Amino acid sequence: MTREWWKHLVLVLGAIVVLAPFYMMVSYSFKSPGEIDRGEGGFFGRQETMIDPRCVALRQPGRAEIEDASSRFPGQDDADVQAALLAETENDCSMRPVVFNYTKAFTEAPLLRYLLNGVIVTVSIFLIQVVVALPAAYALAKLRFWGRETVFGLVLFCLLIPVHAIALPLYIMLAKLGLTNTYAALIVPWTISVFGIFLMRQFFMTVPDDLIDAARMDGMSEFAIVWRVMLPTAIPALLAFAIFSIVAHWNDYFWPRIVVTGNRDLFTPPLGLREFKGDGDGSFFGPMMATATVIVTPLIVVFLIAQRRFVEGITLSGMK
């Protein structure tokens, strides 16, 4: 241990740099605008109740409200009633900074909708990828047919093409089909995962032929074999691929940025955050960091719970 102290020193310094932006993100999501501006309050901020200026501005009592309320304050003149009403409003509009930041994150922009879109898009992409890739991988691994080598060669060639690189022609094709600003635009380019085909094919190669022959003896069709025999054997590889795919598409910003323009109903979480940043002024650092925290948290939490699986899944791309 004594000889290893320098290793820990180096690693701890590295960990500080790695964690710094996470620390700041979560910390700002707790603090009031004033504390952020002045850089005080430690990690959690002081959590003194603060008054939301926008909320007060929105509920400025008018003539009618004052007259309505005068019965509640008998024997007082209008100025007093107004002052009392203002005090009430301020009371209603005051809250702890952490509550303020997170409620703003969900009310200023439809963050729940964005999160839902993120789930819809990532899950659809993954499911379609599997439905397309699994049968192909099975055929390439276990069936003998004329042209198999050519098809596999094509798979190897397509592995060279990153989808982000051909985003422009894909965008033009989708625009010509009138598909921009739809869920389809967000999903379609990712439906084919050559990496998935390659990965599953390598995995299926290791499945014994006897298993398949036995299934054929039982009168199963090839289609049924794919889903009822091969799929269960492939669960570990599939899980790894799922992690790989979901992490990539939940975090993807480039492609949604291209095909979704303006239609907030289709925003994925990163686009929503970008929009938030675009129209936020200085006092909105807190809510913005709350949004960022909400977007980043799901994957991080699942990662911390199932760390081993995640690392395996991400490293699996190294099996090539």
Place this chain on the structure above:
Amino acid sequence: MAVLDAGAITQATAGNREARTAWGLTAPALLLMVLILLVPVVVAGVLSFTNYSLGNASFDWVGAENYERLFTRSTYEKMFIATFTYVVTVVPISVGLGLGAALLLHSLGRIGDIYKTIYFLPVMATLLAMAIAWEFMLHPTIGMVNRTLAMACGTWLEVVPFVANGCAGGFPLWLGDRDYAIWVVCFIGIWQGFGFNMVLYLAGLTAVHRELYHAAEMDGAKSAWERFRLVTWPALGPTTVFVVTISCIRAFQVFDTVEAFWPQGGGPNKSAYVMMFAIFEKGVQQNLIGMGSAITMLFLAFVMSLTLIQRWLVERKVHYG
């Protein structure tokens, strides 16, 4: 004889049936592969010789004009400089840090797991969100970075010229300063990517046989450095080839940070005008599809040749040593 014939025929029909099922099973994948991956490459290739714009009914063939511009205009010179600065900085450093962290963690055993978790966090986190967090960190006045630096003022740390200058005339603007902008983007690229390389190297390290180290020691490799040079590094050859290739491809695709920091223009004086941003700006925002396609083709050429070099190295089973 007749029995034999019948057997051959059933076998042939069975083979036919197998082929038909096989094609049926691969057809969707094949179709999508062609439509989503191959056709766009051809489309980009064709459009790169035109002045096409979305919404226009027709277009003109402009020959190699787009490519000519790519190699003569100063904007694109800046694009190449920014892209290659990024790739040449981020790849070696993130691979080196990944290897260094993996070696340290490997030597520590299970206590090191906590660091592994921490270093892997940026890989999982949404890069766009983290870019915005970094932007706040680097805010010239209220950012944590400059505040921390300012704490060094008035202490012995002022002997460092950078600190002394900062205390006297203010610390850098970081994202607003064209001398720093691209380096900040590089730094975030390294920050985000080295944990991924570390995990790949850790997987590679567990596959190195213990006996090799004993053998090397027998042969007189006494120092840790000698053992690394003679055993570890050659054994990690295949991992290194893969890690370098995937880091290069990811580095070429840098976009999120640049777009988050500078939605218009790609950094002060276009100092962070990377290729993906150029494709986005020219092709999508400015609707200059011919130009965007030319950049796309060049980009594909870079990325594809990188992967081809990797495959060639793997097939030759080259072990660097």
